[in-house]
Amino acid sequence: MSIKRWLSLTAVVVAMLALATACSSSDDKEPTATATAASAQPQTVTVTATEFGIESSMTEFHVGTPYHFVVTNSGQAPHEVMLMQPMETGMMSMTEMDKMAVAVVEEDDLGAGQTYEFDLTFDHPYAAGELEFACHIPGHYESGMHTAVTVQ
Numbered sequence: 001m002s003i004k005r006w007l008s009l010t011a012v013v014v015a016m017l018a019l020a021t022a023c024s025s026s027d028d029k030e031p032t033a034t035a036t037a038a039s040a041q042p043q044t045v046t047v048t049a050t051e052f053g054i055e056s057s058m059t060e061f062h063v064g065t066p067y068h069f070v071v072t073n074s075g076q077a078p079h080e081v082m083l084m085q086p087m088e089t090g091m092m093s094m095t096e097m098d099k100m101a102v103a104v105v106e107e108d109d110l111g112a113g114q115t116y117e118f119d120l121t122f123d124h125p126y127a128a129g130e131l132e133f134a135c136h137i138p139g140h141y142e143s144g145m146h147t148a149v150t151v152q
């Protein structure tokens with residue numbers, strides 16, 4: 001093989017490699033750009049805790065949709081907001097409850113007037129009766145601090 005031919009072959013290989021790199025990097029970028037466009041603007045959900053109730057701007061959620069929860073305690077007493085299966089306070093320990101909860105805003109983060117924000121994307125559905133916002137500070141749940149939600 002002549003040097004000239006070898007050089008031109010090399011040039012072709014280099015060009016192909018460059019092309020392949022360009023292709024794969026644009027392949028890499030496209031899904032990311034799409035994902036970013038879809039997830040860049042999570043839906044904001046406003047949750048308000050008071051004595052004694054939990055109000056949510058949304059109670060019907062969708063699997064795979066990113067949500068940004070803004071939880072505010074508009075009451076005078078500290079509250080917590082847990083997103084978990086319905087159960088009466090005291091049926092299990094707080095540690096066990098925290099473990100099974102989908103999301104927990106601790107009492108320490110939700111004093112009177114405090115706001116706590118978190119992001120959540122549901123990875124599976126919850127039928128009616130399977131999930132709710134709840135405050136399990138003794139006496140609060142029984143006083144009305146629970147709001148049912150569904151995830152489709």
Ligand SMILES: [Cu+2]
Nearest residue numbers: 079080135140
């Ligand atoms: Cu409470």
